[in-house]
Amino acid sequence: MPSLRDGWNLATRTARLMVGVPDYDAYVAHQAAHHPEAPLMDLATFHRNRVDRRYGGGPDRVPRCC
Template sequence: MAFLCKAVEVIDAIARTGNLMVGVPDYDTYVRHHEAQHPGEPVMSLAEFHRNRLEHRYGGGPNRIARCC
């Protein structure tokens, strides 16, 4: 049973690493960090989190320059 639990942890870590490598942030990690480092402050919803990460990665707002690369 311990082997199975460890295997699941390893697979989960590989999946998180792969997602981060292609630019998919981890919402659960964000929530844990935010609650530990910023207690009492509101946590973004999953939709807000993804919108925030997309804007951070690709830019956003009125000063955004649209380009293909």
């Protein structure tokens, strides 16, 4: 049976994803489970990558607001 802490952690993660805050810990766990040979991005690189993917950053992409 899930604990209150588990429920809180799930609610926190969901709220962060809803407002666009990426989950680095989930990324690290996914990479370890599914792509162990691939290099991990550090936290700053991961955040920049998520922002660029969300808002269209980069020299070859048209920026957008959402």
